[in-house]
Amino acid sequence: MAKVLMKGNEAIGEAAIKAGCLNYFAYPITPQSEVAEYLAKRLPDVNGTFVQGESEVAVGYMIFGAAGCGERVMTTSSSPGISLMSEALSYIAGARCPAVFVNIMRGGPGLGGILPSQGDYFQATKGGGHGDYHLLVMAPEGVQEAVEMTMKAFPLAEKYRGPVMILGDGLIGQMMEPVEFPDNLYAEPLNNDDWATSGMDKRGADKKNIVKSLFLNPKELNDNNLTLKAQYEQMKKEEVMSEAYNTDTDYKGLIVSYGTMSRVCRTAIDTMKEQGLEIGMIRPKTLFPFPEKEIYDAAAKESCKAVISIELSMGQMVEDVERCVRGIKPVEWYGECGGDIPAPETIADVVQSLLN
Amino acid sequence: MQKEVQFAGFGGQGILLSAKLLAYAAMKQGYNVAWIPSYGPEMRGGTAYCTVVISDRLIGSPIIKTPGHLVAMNRPSLEKFAPAVKPGGIILINSSLIPVRSGRDDVTELVFPVNDVAIEAGTVKSANIVALSAFAAKSGLVDLETLRECIKEEFASKSKVIPINMDAFDRGVKIAQQ
Structure with missing residues (x-):
């Protein structure tokens, strides 16, 4: 495919479609609103779904719902919006659902400003929500890398059954640079959803899949956390870039x-x-x-x-x-x-x- | 080789578009490009600006404090940005709206009434194309035919405005070459 000149925000939207993500839920916030603007126009062309949630809190749980059904799903936001989604992020990590979150960072704390910042490093890498979880976090340096990382984020989320974050900043979202979309990255979800709530027709009504982050039995909870820990250790061996x-x-x-x-x-x-x-x-x-x-x-x-x-x-x-x-x-x-x-x-x- | 061009004017003057067209033409010629808008809080009637970086290497910092050239479409833009232009650069001054000069003796000034030329071509809306083509012709940064093609592509969905913009383009080139 020939090079095209695109804003980072638009390129991230197109990259998601190219990666086979047809579900996008979001709430507008500067400096990333162009992702929603772009996908609102583009998703109907490919039979995709865009829902603008009533708030970022709602969007976080829309992502949880779609991911729990085994669908490829993404949201994009900027710093204060990601704070509102952080509760859902913790639930999604605990319930082990693959999903892609894009944070086009702006200045903080609080409402801060709308200009570029990297003030969400701690939030992205050390938690943000509660509990023992991590996101796999990739940080692009420009529009081309934002595209490649977004496309890579979906298979990685599925490989580890957890949320992956693209951590950009306002400049990457707003800047235009030439991009080339690799056209061979489209792939069906890797996990075949054998854990997800969808697929009753294939596995039969007797096998119920429950997607949850509540484990009242201490051993079960410890085991879940050990599984997460093992995933993070594997990431440290295989995914460092x-x-x-x-x-x-x-x-x-x-x-x-x-x-x-x-x-x-x-x-x-x-x-x-x-x-x-x-x-x-x-x-x-x-x-x-x-x-x-x-x-x-x-x-x-x-x-x-x-x-x-x-x-x-x-x-x-x-x-x-x-x-x-x-x-x-x-x-x-x-x-x-x-x-x-x-x-x-x-x-x-x-x-x-x-x-x- | 790396060149930076800052386009600046009022919101609504087509600043972002002319910058995008320049970046697009340079990209088609095989250069690395970056188009960096200002998206900070701006006052109505203040300055909208945008920087294009054209380079034959990977572009490092997209943050340009001292651009090589400036296309100033209104007075606040000229006053704000002219002092930062690198020596030897070009400063295009839209004298339809700017009664002053840059005050620099180490740059090349290209001074002409951009809005009036655009009105002669048929509409003041094409002032950004007049300025773009004049700047491109004066600086030689991109091939004029490639740039012309980019403008046609940009307006492909509104084909009835192409002739006016082509006329505006030619007028800008002619003034720069005088």
């Missing part, structure tokens, strides 16, 4: 950055290279599971004096970076989160002053 940049040099410092912020860092690294200062970068593409080994190994390189986590937040991912570096090198943080994205020159200044 990251990208290294300029790490084949004797870099003096290592940046860890993701999403839009990492692109600014890449330009800053190029500028510093021209000025004779080598800086490496690890860009996590999955935030959970986190590229622990990649960051440790890159930090361990002898030439590397310090590690800096650069994020559009007041210091969230830095805690994971510190954990991975395990004290072998100093770990610093730099970030802004009012909505202005720092320019490459600012990043270069910060890194240079840190290393001097």
Whole structure:
């Protein structure tokens, strides 16, 4: 398929359809409303369903319902909306249903602002809802990657029978870039729904499937949590994605950055290279599971004096970076989160002053 | 090679569209492109702006504080953004609405009454196309024929406006080449 110029939000909508997702429930919120606008127009063409819920709370449970029926289903929202969906996310994780959630982050806390932010890192990677669960979280750096990750999210959700999140920011949603849709990713759900509430005709009326997150028997609940734990451990082995940049040099410092912020860092690294200062970068593409080994190994390189986590937040991912570096090198943080994205020159200044 | 063009004006002047058409033409010529709108809170009558980045490499930072060129369709846009343009760039000034100049002596100014030219072509609505074609001709950033095709594709569903926009396009090119 030829390249087309699309907004990130629209491209995510199209990617869902290309991945075989015909169920989309959402509630509008800046800066991701174009996903709903796009899919409201596009889903009827492919016999899909779009329902605008009365609130994000309702949407969260619409997702639960469709996922419990074994349907491919997605919602998109932005930070405050994801907070409202977090209760349902916890239930969906507990009941082990595959679903895709897209968070096009805006500034917070509270209503915050409508400009790009990465302030929901903790919410996405450490919970958000209650209980012992994780989301598999992927963070695209641009429109093409947003498409690829959205398409990949559905089979991953089915592989692990749990919610997967695409964590973008307002800029990725609003920006237009050329995209190419891989057309071979459409696939029927992998799990054959043998756990789902649908499919009575195939399995016979005597086998009842119950999709639930309530386990009053302590052993059953512990077993369910052990199953979830085993899934997360498997993700850590099989699903970690990251990208290294300029790490084949004797870099003096290592940046860890993701999403839009990492692109600014890449330009800053190029500028510093021209000025004779080598800086490496690890860009996590999955935030959970986190590229622990990649960051440790890159930090361990002898030439590397310090590690800096650069994020559009007041210091969230830095805690994971510190954990991975395990004290072998100093770990610093730099970030802004009012909505202005720092320019490459600012990043270069910060890194240079840190290393001097 | 990386070039950044900032388009700026009132909401409703077709700023986002002319930027998109430039990005689209550059993409068709095989460049990497990014189209970055302003979506922050803006006042009515204030500035709507949009940046296009065209590069032969992967585009790093989409955040451009100092664009290579500026297409200013109204006065607040010129006053706000002209100081940031890189030396050697082009600043297009829509003198139908802007009675002043950029005050820069290290840039090339392309000053003409964009709205009046568009009215001559048939409608003031095509002012964005006049400005786009004039800028494209002056800067040589994209092939003019490719750009013309992109405009036709954009208006394919409203084919009756294509002739006016083609006329507007030609007028813009002619002014830039004078």
